[in-house]
Amino acid sequence: MDTLTHNLETQLESSITNSIKNSMTYAAYRALMGQLTESHSTTGLDKSEAMVAYTALNEQRMKRWDKTLKVPVDAQEKIAAFKERVTWLVLTESWCGDAAHVIPAINKVAELNPNIDLKLVLRDDHDDLMQQFLTNGGKSIPKLIMIDNASGTVRGTFGPRPAEATQLVESYKRDHGAITEEFKEILQGWYNKDKGQHTIIDLLQLLGVS
Template sequence: MQTQEISLSNLLEIGWAKGMSYQQYRLLVQKLALEKKSTGPIQTESLIDYTMLNDRRMKRWDKVLKLDDETVLKIKKVNQRINWLVLTESWCGDASPALPVMNKISELNPNISFKILLRDENLELMNQFLTNGSMSIPKLISFDATDKDVMGTWGSRSKAATELVEDFKREHGELTAEFKQNLQIWYNKDKGNSILKDLLSLLSLK
């Protein structure tokens, strides 16, 4: 057990050192979209299309995302130094509404630091944080900045979005392209609130 804890601590430390800032990640996705490429070892037309879509979506989320005054005050009260490390890829549709919310929170409080890692370049760390045995992304790991103790995780979707997905899977077996498009419409109507609610709970803020 002790060896596993040291191993995870080391993985988090290595991952944090390699991690990109949100601004660096946005520039990377923007560049890939222009070049008609995606992150990851596999380049397919659909992954490239999703990368281009996500670039546009994140650009819009960065502009329209607003937090109310009460929420801002709650976030500013966090006095523990926390690192948020998220594993994702440029083509991940659920990341496009989530990463801007994470970034907005971290911008409001210097005690919350936020970095991004590419999943397929960090499989050893990803395998420590599987969701029902799957490498689902985005996956946010929240850990103490000093002692590297994991405080919690989030992903790959908000609880509200996960319920929608599970209901659809029960009825239809698998997610369709039409459902994925409808889920993005739902995210837009939700305005990031379900993601924000989950992340505030992760920070022990109600």
């Protein structure tokens, strides 16, 4: 192993270790969302009124998905059969619309297998980790990093969106050049109709049990 590769691996290991040490459970993250909504605040470096409003909206979205999102029986059986011990470390922020739709589905899957340990960290507080898991050069969230608990190695990633939603986004960008407010409404409609099912499908693939 050359020196550069060794240094990069050491940096990644350090970023992951520190992030897990400072992480939250899903229950703690949901409690934080509620507190932020009540205090009219938001996570992240941008504390603008727009971000505060997004956080309040996302609190309602997550509350709805926590109550209504269902994992199909066949998927439950596949998830339960996963035998390796892993940590799902997720980068997120309270204002992120994709995170509000995706993370409840991630939690539902993790709850079905005690071998999956779900941890969440805020992106802007863990830039060193985020910089190592960019999407097309951007700090897109949510980003799930699957870590093998025995070896500490990264087994794979998921995010910021399920594959089908990503295709929808890329197709719109090709046709229109950029994401518009109109498209954001279209994407929210897609999430509402999908009910977390394509996130679950992609997570099964991440686990290797699809």
